[in-house]
Amino acid sequence: MQTFPIQKIVEHGPGVKSFYFEQTFEALPGQFVNLWIPGVDEKPFSISCEQNGLTEISVKAYGPFTQELMKKKVGERLGLRGPFGHGFSLKENSLLIGGGIGIAPLRRLAQELSDLGMRFVSLLGAATEHELIFKSHFQEISTCYFYTDDGSFGEKGLVTEHLLQIIQDEKIEYIYAAGPEIMFVKVKELIDPLSIPYEFCMERYMKCGIGICGQCVLDDSGVRLCVEGPVLNQDDLKGVTELGKVHRNATGRRE
Amino acid sequence: MQTFPIQKIVEHGPGVKSFYFEQTFEALPGQFVNLWIPGVDEKPFSISCEQNGLTEISVKAYGPFTQELMKKKVGERLGLRGPFGHGFSLKENSLLIGGGIGIAPLRRLAQELSDLGMRFVSLLGAATEHELIFKSHFQEISTCYFYTDDGSFGEKGLVTEHLLQIIQDEKIEYIYAAGPEIMFVKVKELIDPLSIPYEFCMERYMKCGIGICGQCVLDDSGVRLCVEGPVLNQDDLKGVTELGKVHRNATGRRE
């Protein structure tokens, strides 16, 4: 385990912050790190950006761990292990569908696609305006569609609202999604009939991050999300029977 | 520890044999290996030759270990660790003084000098003819002077008999010696006044071969024979007060 001082903190709005660390590894879009708050706990977080020698992680305050994280100041040390997992593939004419903090891994993906000069369209939704993190960044490098639950920015509603229309209008050939699981279920329902290939960046409770504890394994496929995921494509997902249903908590019990 | 089957055995005469193993490392002249007879013991032996993909070790039956070794057959496996230690430097116009099984490391040295086209003279002694191992090999590549205790080959007597004369006649500029410690004492006595630089390939009781047990350390220099030796030059030997005197046995006691 190596620890690194926080180099910079950016607050996107209440309860949403980015933390920057000296970049000591190169991660593929979609890969994640385990972030250790000494004395507290360690949890997985997607890398949202690699730029200017810094690795960025973007976090939404949620439970005890992320609330503790919000209190951290520049110079304090956090443990960083990784990068872990299997990232996104890189395809032309893609649509990036992000929900809430799920926008974080998509930002890293957008950065990479843009660097490679590959066309993509962004479809981002969140509870409210400030949770649409990196929206100006996405706007600079792609066509964007925004949705908020409260209508404070973009259209009021869910990202799935006009999904099929957007796919058609933008001649989308590949779909990436990251966000709450319920979003995946809806997206999947809508796009499965189109047979457009897709990749979801998923989350599960994780312990080891290195493929041995079995905590993050998806029924019935046996896929370890921390190694073969967190990005899964439509084929990987065929064997997954638990999407949007109960999954395992810290004890390993389904809930 | 790795073990290797004996590839070939050559008997030089009663109680003197060479054992050949597949060559898996390159040793400098003077370096040694630890040879393990499974279930028996492990002792240090100089490498006497590297040729045709084989590493050769030459052994004189002496005590229990070497007697056990004499019983080994082709195909049986022995452990081989090394190469250990610090070998000979390579100098022009040198004299190689070998006594008994001390001829073994000198043969590897002679091989190297000859390959590099460097002139050297050989002065070899042993109890009896068959213990003058590799004599034809030395004859092929150098001027040779031979001595035996029983006069069965070469002159009757000790290698030190006409040493000063030979040094003068052959215009010797560097001396290498390997053999019984009493030989070193005599050689040293004779050549110290000439201030010709020299190197002795020495032996001490060894346990680890890797510089940590302290068993082979020479009073008062603190030199570890298994790491800084077994080849020591006249400067290394200045601090050594125990040459030809008592030295440590397996318990570490002087005897």
Next chain:
Amino acid sequence: MKTNFLNLQLNSPLVLASGILGLTASSMKRVVDNSCGAVTTKSFNLEARKGHPNPSIVPFEHGLLNAVGLSNPGAEEAIKEIERFKQVSDAPVFASIFGRTIDEYGKVAEIAVKAKPHLIEVNVSCPNVRSEFGTPFGDVPEDTAAITRLVKQVAGDIPVSIKLGPHGPGIARMAKVCEENGADAITAINTVGPGMLIDINVQKPVLSNKTGGVSGPAILPIAVKSVYEVYKNVSIPIIGTGGVTHWQDAVQMILAGASLVSLGTAVYYEGIDVFNKINMGIQTYLEKFGYESIEDFRGGAH
């Protein structure tokens, strides 16, 4: 590489060790699809346990340090996974059980039996829960004897293996105690230590539990020695575990006396494919020496 063990037929002498990918039927199935001969479930007890907060598993240069804290969904949930597994695979499944009290071992075994596992492995040696439960039962001959008898009574014709650690009053002596009290096999060893690693910049132990068991390559010599000593002292078969990463390590274990070899941390070092690789290595070894099965050299180092 067909292997017989007690009354069981395995396709390989390799077993998935307890605590590694043994939480669900789907991951155990995946391991069997990669040529593992039998699987062991994560150890479970009566009630669900969350285990220790993260970091609970950290790699160091020579192995892993773990203090998962025996997290498990509880016996009733755990046996559902065993049942699911048996529906999708023919490979033997070993139920690993533990208890916070001697009695609890009996109760958990009663539940385990319902799923008809092919063997019950009794974990009396986890070093990570020492502070919570006091000395591991496996360090106390009387406790180990009592637990063995209790589980055997409940297990009926399901064979029982007691999983011992290298600590305590000597593993050979403890193995004898198990044999005398009816155990059908010994699993040796559990993790070693425990150990601790401190981050020198934040100046705190890295594991949330501070200390954790050491597994992986660092412990191979201790595991080989344990199997060797147990083999000398008892005549029931041994499931050798600890630090096996390459096929040569597995061969060492068998030469020391192991009937089956189980792998945990190797899955981290070599991936799930490690079972294939080690099977192939052992196969080469058999051919080189002209052996027909691993029984031809089991215990050969004695």
Next chain:
Amino acid sequence: MKTNFLNLQLNSPLVLASGILGLTASSMKRVVDNSCGAVTTKSFNLEARKGHPNPSIVPFEHGLLNAVGLSNPGAEEAIKEIERFKQVSDAPVFASIFGRTIDEYGKVAEIAVKAKPHLIEVNVSCPNVRSEFGTPFGDVPEDTAAITRLVKQVAGDIPVSIKLGPHGPGIARMAKVCEENGADAITAINTVGPGMLIDINVQKPVLSNKTGGVSGPAILPIAVKSVYEVYKNVSIPIIGTGGVTHWQDAVQMILAGASLVSLGTAVYYEGIDVFNKINMGIQTYLEKFGYESIEDFRGGAH
């Protein structure tokens, strides 16, 4: 890096561990010339011992396995080396003693005292001579208490450190027993295991003694944990030993609570120069955190 320890002044917190280059004055002198703060002699007892045949020390990927078998020239010879060393060096020298019986510890201490070593280190924990002497004394609280009292009685004003292993009934408990019986310091830990390695081609254990103690990087977490627990439980200072190879390891030891850090196997991995390298690393650490001495962060991980 001046360091105080008990009543002694050292030029570095690093100590040469017992059994490594500690057989003669000349080799101990050489280690001190390479910036080691104090040296410990090879453990000696009354009579000369040849130890086990070779191979008695074998490297494996993650450390060493050794069964030297406490070879030594006997107490009377050993103290001559201590006396010689004191003539050529100002660095403190620690006499490591052991006995085959409790009484022998007292007799050896009596001889050791004649050479006026700066500390007597009492080895009650060597795992390699288990089979010959039964359980190490260090695993039995009553024996350890008796040995501590006996040596203290003989030692007069020479401080006494008891060297404990990670096995037995818990090192923290044993350290307390030592403290209660008058020990001035604790040395933790001795080698771990024992372990065994088998050559798969000749199908025999590699060590002539079959089993041997594990040292080096593999055991660092176990050593750090042991020092941490001892520090929590006693107030006498600790000489931390086990697996320290790089300066970061030494810092871990000090954060766990060590007052001095001793090195053995590191001499194999890094050469005699290892003492210089680690001193320099600790110096950088002091500067980075603005500490004046290692006392400023000793025990900092608690």
